[in-house]
Amino acid sequence: MEEAIAALASSGGDAKVLAGGQSLVPMLNFRVVDAPLFVDINGIEGLDGIEETEDGGLRIGALARHFVLETSAAVKDRFPVLHDAMKHVAHLAIRNRGTIGGSLSHADPAAELPMMAVLLEAKIIAAGAAGERMIPAGDFFTAPLTTVLAPDEIVVAVEFPGLSPGTGWGFEEFAQRRGDFAVAGVAALVPADGGAPEDVRIGLMGLHDTPVRARSAEAAFLDGGIEAAVKAVRQDTDPMNDLHGSADYRRHLAGVLTRRVLTAAVERVGR
Amino acid sequence: MTQKVSITVTVNGAAETAEVEPRLLLADFLRENLDLTGTHVGCEHGICGACTVLMNGDSVRSCLTFAVQADGARIETVESLGSIDALGPLQEAFRENHALQCGFCTPGMLMTATDMLRKYPLETDDDIRDGLSGNICRCTGYQNIVAAVRSAADKRDGK
Numbered sequence: 001m002e003e004a005i006a007a008l009a010s011s012g013g014d015a016k017v018l019a020g021g022q023s024l025v026p027m028l029n030f031r032v033v034d035a036p037l038f039v040d041i042n043g044i045e046g047l048d049g050i051e052e053t054e055d056g057g058l059r060i061g062a063l064a065r066h067f068v069l070e071t072s073a074a075v076k077d078r079f080p081v082l083h084d085a086m087k088h089v090a091h092l093a094i095r096n097r098g099t100i101g102g103s104l105s106h107a108d109p110a111a112e113l114p115m116m117a118v119l120l121e122a123k124i125i126a127a128g129a130a131g132e133r134m135i136p137a138g139d140f141f142t143a144p145l146t147t148v149l150a151p152d153e154i155v156v157a158v159e160f161p162g163l164s165p166g167t168g169w170g171f172e173e174f175a176q177r178r179g180d181f182a183v184a185g186v187a188a189l190v191p192a193d194g195g196a197p198e199d200v201r202i203g204l205m206g207l208h209d210t211p212v213r214a215r216s217a218e219a220a221f222l223d224g225g226i227e228a229a230v231k232a233v234r235q236d237t238d239p240m241n242d243l244h245g246s247a248d249y250r251r252h253l254a255g256v257l258t259r260r261v262l263t264a265a266v267e268r269v270g271r
Numbered sequence: 272m273t274q275k276v277s278i279t280v281t282v283n284g285a286a287e288t289a290e291v292e293p294r295l296l297l298a299d300f301l302r303e304n305l306d307l308t309g310t311h312v313g314c315e316h317g318i319c320g321a322c323t324v325l326m327n328g329d330s331v332r333s334c335l336t337f338a339v340q341a342d343g344a345r346i347e348t349v350e351s352l353g354s355i356d357a358l359g360p361l362q363e364a365f366r367e368n369h370a371l372q373c374g375f376c377t378p379g380m381l382m383t384a385t386d387m388l389r390k391y392p393l394e395t396d397d398d399i400r401d402g403l404s405g406n407i408c409r410c411t412g413y414q415n416i417v418a419a420v421r422s423a424a425d426k427r428d429g430k
Contacts, residue, residue: 025335026316029296038293042340067329067390091405092386094317096329097336178404 001127004039005152009129011037013151018042019063019102022094047101047156050074056162062101062155070095079120079160081169081187085112091179101155104140107147110181110206112173114141118211119187119203120160128153141210164199166192168269170261173205174253176244182206183245186233186257190265197222202229202262207239207254217258226262230255278342282307283351291338298322300338301348309349309378313407320406323379324348330386349378352385361385361423370419372410379406384420393424
């Protein structure tokens with residue numbers, strides 16, 4: 001790791017980190033990205049583990065592959081919403097190579113793992129020349145494909161704090177084909193009785209420049225239930241037009257998916 | 272001029288040593304250096320699935336993997352599954368079900384299906400469709416490919 005950080009620091013900010021390569025290599029093949037130096041971190045030992053933490057959460061190493069997350073019993077047990085979302089991540093051959101650290105660093109606003117990190121209030125641990133720091137996922141993503149990482153920093157792990165017992169959950173995304181990036185996706189967490197009511201969480205992907213929490217919809221749900229949340233999401237979402245869907249279509253979709261995930265989450269509370 | 276790197280890759284059981292540029296893709300290494308042209312290159316950005324091979328048993332896009340990353344690894348290509356005179360069981364299932372027309376996507380379909388059959392129960396045909404969703408075919412309409420993988424899965428399960 002020291003060697004990798006030193007190599008990144010020596011390149012004057014132009015080097016690229018190569019993990020699973022499932023986003024970086026297509027961009028290289030298209031010649032839309034070039035760099036004088038690529039630092040392949042796949043050989044660094046001890047970066048691919050999934051450890052259970054004492055607060056009921058998980059610490060996942062940056063090089064943990066998507067397929068490992070998809071099939072991890074610990075992920076399924078502690079974060080069923082993440083387990084469910086992993087089924088929508090690309091295709092098996094991509095999941096065999098792609099890594100959680102790579103997905104977060106790539107920061108695609110329509111990707112599942114960045115949104116899961118925001119929804120689950122993950123802490124992203126990055127190592128650089130100045131040492132390690134912990135970045136809340138909510139502060140990590142700044143724009144499409146852009147994060148707060150310095151050029152000499154590498155994501156080394158992601159910590160997901162435990163959820164209160166019995167938290168209900170829902171995840172839905174709409175994509176043109178299974179495994180494609182989502183046109184829009186929504187996830188929700190609803191705490192069980194005795195959990196903190198302010199811990200209702202709604203996460204959105206593919207609808208803004210970064211994955212976000214739908215704060216106004218969370219508040220609306222507490223005041224007025226599911227339909228109030230649907231209305232708030234539609235009011236406060238300002239998606240983009242592209243060839244996969246117009247802004248109006250995405251706004252409509254955001255409401256439909258919010259209704260579905262909140263309904264699922266409420267049904268699953270306490271289970 | 273980038274310095275070449277010496278790599279040794281076990282391809283279909285045989286150790287292959289070569290000096291390659293770090294930027295050489297695994298797909299090009301297999302096709303150009305080893306003349307294993309069964310691995311097809313379609314989109315070159317990980318969408319079409321034609322270049323899928325197994326690396327240490329896991330399906331990977333050989334167009335998104337550098338040859339130097341396969342140093343020390345075990346690679347299996349479509350050539351490992353059988354020959355024209357002795358088709359492997361999955362190839363036989365494709366033949367029986369008429370699961371190919373032009374055949375361009377077939378190597379990727381076969382390697383993806385090989386990994387799926389090892390990793391997933393594939394209880395329903397929807398599971399098979401999900402598993403094949405990363406491999407694009409422009410001829411068959413997929414129905415017969417799904418039927419071929421169903422037949423292979425049933426044989427695997429002793430049905």
